[in-house]
Amino acid sequence: MMKLEGALHPWRFRLMLGLLMLLIAVIAWRIVDLQVLNQGFLKVQGDARSVRHIPIPAHRGLVTDRNGEPLAVSTPVTTVWANPSELVAVPNRWVDLAAAIGQDAKVLAQRINEVKTREFMYLVRGLTPEQGQRVLDLKIPGVYAQEEFRRFYPAGEVAAHLVGFTDIDDRGREGMELAYDEWLAGVPGRRQVLKDRRGRVIQDVQVLRNAKPGKALALSIDLRLQYLAHRELRNAMLENKAKAATLVMIDVKTGEILAMANQPTYNPNNRRNLHPAAMRNRAMIDVFEPGSTVKPFSITAALGTGRYTPSSVVDTSPGWIHIGRYTIRDVSRGGLLDLTGILKKSSNVGVSKIALNIGVEPIYSIMQKVGLGQDTGLGFPGERIGGLPIHRKWRDPEIASFAYGYGLSVTAVQLAHAYAVLGNGGKNVPLSLQRLEKPREGEQVIDPKIADTVLHMLRAVVEEDGGGGARARIPGYHVAGKSGTAKKISGTGGYTQSAYRAFFAGVAPVTNPRLAMVVMIDEPATGHYYGGLVAAPVFGKVMARALRLMNVAPDDLPSAPVRTAEAKPGSGGRG
Structure with a gap:
């Protein structure tokens, strides 16, 4: 009779049975643990598959x-x-x-x-x-x-x-x-x-x-002034068939930027056909040589040395001067000009002679102090700083050209800021793109008397005959300003003979300056390219409306005639 194999090895059977029972016990314990003692685990796992954040x-x-x-x-x-x-x-x-x-x-x-x-x-x-x-x-x-x-x-x-x-x-x-x-x-x-x-x-x-x-x-801008600047700048660009245009307006006392307009522009609500060139904030990103608009600061430096007074006379005849192998020319034939006359005639020869006489250091220092080629501190993305030239040894042609606006690079915002310093009695107040609750403290960088003197010289540039700024005049207000025209640098080096930038920079009203503004027209193509012809009219239109919108009191109203009592016929007595 055969015996079962399990009977021959009873310990194996008991071992397998014990392992099976142990496994059943472990599974039972895990079920009790998950379902009764530790429900959180299953809840977390369930939530992970259904609860979302x-x-x-x-x-x-x-x-x-x-x-x-x-x-x-x-x-x-x-x-x-x-x-x-x-x-x-x-x-x-x-x-x-x-x-x-x-x-x-x-x-x-x-x-x-x-x-x-x-x-x-x-x-x-x-x-x-x-x-x-x-x-x-x-x-x-x-x-x-x-x-x-x-x-x-x-x-x-x-x-x-x-x-x-x-x-x-x-x-x-x-x-x-x-x-x-x-x-x-x-x-x-x-x-x-x-x-x-x-x-x-x-x-x-x-x-x-x-x-x-x-x-x-x-923001610091006034939307009313922004619309005004945008409209006039667009009209000027179309009228002059220009490549681009820029306008910057600054509150002289607070440093707040009240308007900043550029052409061409774009619609941020619909950017499907956006051209990259239209996106550039040219007022802060494009740098250029400012030309004659910096001559007032060269005159400021000359007055600061004590070597010159407003009545000092410079001989600009015959309208040109040789410096080394370079010839510097004036538009007019020149003659004996005082400092106001040099600004009115925008004499390159006159400014060059002054610069060579006083040296480059005073001019360089003034331009640096008023913010030309310096960081504005605005923190605007992509903003360019430009720069003042650095030479180990300044040659005479470099000194002369620097004094009348070539060889340095600035932005429209920097140039407007520099004129705001003149309008603020020589005090440099930091710029701001945010509305300020109270004005910030500025630094006195120009003697107030000198700043006032130069401002009145610039008033003569606008208001007196032959000054080149007549198209910037505003009825009822005294305006101080300076036009400028600069050749553009070509892509191969040197200057083009047919592409110009036209500028006008100024301050109003002169008696109690409130606004400083710069207008730049890039490559006008109608045959007129001088700043006094192209940019000054835009300055005059925008500044006139801005002063009235801001309720700035006029400072050039005609005096009322004095009326005297007239004797009536037959009323005179006999003596």
């Missing part, structure tokens, strides 16, 4: 002008997205979806098929909430929506170069939007939701953290 978008801070007029606002928009792995199961609904989001049905089908194994794709971004709801109302499987914010710019192209714009993800990309991105950007919130296995929200559980909107930013 999704961001709550935060809108960016409001950007306004100095008077509270909106320049950049955030509006709610709807982004429609899809789960391709779900959407691919209903191809019969793709035509309806394409029509609802405004896309070609074939293009949409191709996009879906390319990513059909993924779980996310953008269908369209930036829809209005009403448009987004119409898409959701189609109830197409796999199509969802989320709320976002989109930036809108009420002033459009008028303030585009200064305000800048954001990208599709609402991050600053140009201008003040980029410079103050962290300040303007809000902090997104978080909310807890329940989703099914297909990623659809089935329950909104709670808000874990509320979204914090970005902080507001009040």
Whole structure:
């Protein structure tokens, strides 16, 4: 009779039975542990497959002008997205979806098929909430929506170069939007939701953290003045068939930039056909040789040395001078000119003789102190500093050309700032692109008496015959200013013979200066290219309206005639 093998080895049977029972006990204990003693583990695992945290978008801070007029606002928009792995199961609904989001049905089908194994794709971004709801109302499987914010710019192209714009993800990309991105950007919130296995929200559980909107930013510009500058600059560019144009206006007392306009410009609300050249804030990015507009600072340096007085006379005959192998010429034939006459006639010969007499150091120092070729401290993205020339040993032609505006590079903002220093009694107040609650302290860089003297010399340039600034005159106001014309540097070195920049820089009113302004017209192509002919009229029109908009009191009103009592006929007595 045969015996069972297990009976021959009873210890093996008992061992296997014991291991089996131990395994059953471990499994039973784990079940009790998870279901009774330690429920949190399964809850966490379940939540990981159903509870989700999704961001709550935060809108960016409001950007306004100095008077509270909106320049950049955030509006709610709807982004429609899809789960391709779900959407691919209903191809019969793709035509309806394409029509609802405004896309070609074939293009949409191709996009879906390319990513059909993924779980996310953008269908369209930036829809209005009403448009987004119409898409959701189609109830197409796999199509969802989320709320976002989109930036809108009420002033459009008028303030585009200064305000800048954001990208599709609402991050600053140009201008003040980029410079103050962290300040303007809000902090997104978080909310807890329940989703099914297909990623659809089935329950909104709670808000874990509320979204914090970005902080507001009040700029220094006055939108009224900005519109005015934009309009006149555009008209001037078209009238003169110019390549570009720039205008900068500064409050002399506070250093706040009240207007900054450039042409060509662009619409930040529609950038589909945007040309890169139109995006440049030329007032802060383009550098140029300022030409005769810096002659007042050379005269300021001469007065500061004590070697010259306003009545000092310089012989500019016969209208040219040889310095080494170079010949410096004046437009007029010259003659005996005092310092005011040198500015009125814009005499290169006169300024050159003065510069060679006093040396380059005083002129260099004054230009540096008024901010030419120096950092403005504005922190604007892409801003250029320009620069004053550095020579180990200055040759006479370099000294002469430097004194009348060649060999250095500045921006329009720097040039306007320099004139603001003259208008502020020689005090250099830091510039600001933000509205200031109270003026900042400045540094006295020019003797107040000298600054006032030069300002009145520049008044003669505008108001007296033969001064070259007649087209900048403003009825009822005394204006001080200086025109300039500079040849452009060619791409191969040297100067072009047919491309010019025309400038006019000035301050008004002279009696109590309030505004400093610079106008630059780049490559006028109508045959007129002198600053007094091309840029001065823009200065006069914009400055006149700006002074009236700001209620600046006139300082050049005619005196009322003195009326005397007339004797009536027959009323005289006999003696």
